[in-house]
Amino acid sequence: MSLLTKLKDAQKDAMRAKDKISLGAIRMVLAEIKQREIDNQTTLDDTGITSVLVKLVKQRRDSFTQYKDAGRDDLAEIEASEINVLETFLPQPLTEEEIIALIDAAIADTGAAGMQDMGKVMGIIKSKAEGRADMGKISGLIKQRLSA
The missing domain is CATH 1.10.10.410 (Arc Repressor Mutant, subunit A)
Structure with missing residues (x-):
């Protein structure tokens, strides 16, 4: 099963479960994938989708750090939740x-x-x-x- 299919299935599951955090994170990934496909006039494979996920996780980590430093724990918690959702679609980390x-x-x-x-x-x-x-x-x- 391709990564794009897994993302779309997870989006449907999040909709059914009314999980706003997961749904928002998955929609963000799908929008970024669609934007890259339009910009480059190509269809992304699993490697391209993984690079999108890596970029988005990195952005969320930067935001998390900035929110923590600013004392905005409520926003930092949202970023941490999105990171957890996005990391479920990344390959197993290397030891x-x-x-x-x-x-x-x-x-x-x-x-x-x-x-x-x-x-x-x-x-x-x-x-x-x-x-x-x-x-x-x-x-x-x-x-x-x-x-x-």
Whole structure:
């Protein structure tokens, strides 16, 4: 079953359950997917939909942090609820060991020797870890490996 089908089924379920938070989050994702499809004049596959989900989760996390810092716990709670809904559609996160194994394999494949090869390594890892790990964290781990 494609990710788009899962999203549409979840939207129907949220409507039936009168779950406003889930329904709003899923509608937001579907609207963003439709907008990207119109802008690029293509149909998004599961990889494209995953990148939309990753972007939206990242935006929600930023908003959550800003609301918490501003003392708006009510709005922060809504953002946290939306993050939980969106994360149910993302692939299973990678473990620390899997991330390190991916980094080591990418460094070996590219023959990376220093920081100048960071882009090559990130390019390989991004396609494998998109939506399954925090790319900022991965970037930091790659820097540690390449500078050692």
